[in-house]
Amino acid sequence: MSESNAEFHERLARIYRQQAEAGPKAREAVVVDRNGYIIVRGAGRRRSIPWHGLGMVVMSFFVIKGLMMSQLGPDFYSQDVARLSGGSAIEKAAAWTMRPDPVSRWIAMQIKTYS
Secondary structure: OHHHHHHHHHHHHHHHHHHHHHOOOOOEEEEEOOOOOEEEEEOOOOOOOOHHHHHHHHHHHHHHHHHHHHHHOHHHHHHHHHHHOOOOHHHHHHHHHHOOOHHHHHHHHHHHHHO
16 A cells, blocks of 8 residues: 555656646646546646737727717817817827827718718
8 A cells, every 4th residue: 555655656746847847838737636636737828918809999999989070070070179188188188099090080981971
């Protein structure tokens, strides 16, 4: 019985040594559960920048600006942005982001032609 226990601890030490040599960027995780079984699992996906989500946010921002420009008209929209630029720091930041740009103007023109 003691031989199997010693063999188990030797295997466990070897696994921990290999895991330490692989470093923190190893793509597998070794877990010993409460029954003493050694379970090797693939590590989870690495977290990275969610490019698709950020692209969707930027695209929806331009579409919303285009919708507002097409519904309000370019003159009234520009007056609203000019009114915001004279306010507090938050209103100035909003005016800076909501100023008309070529992409929003193009989207507004496309919406106007289809409506």
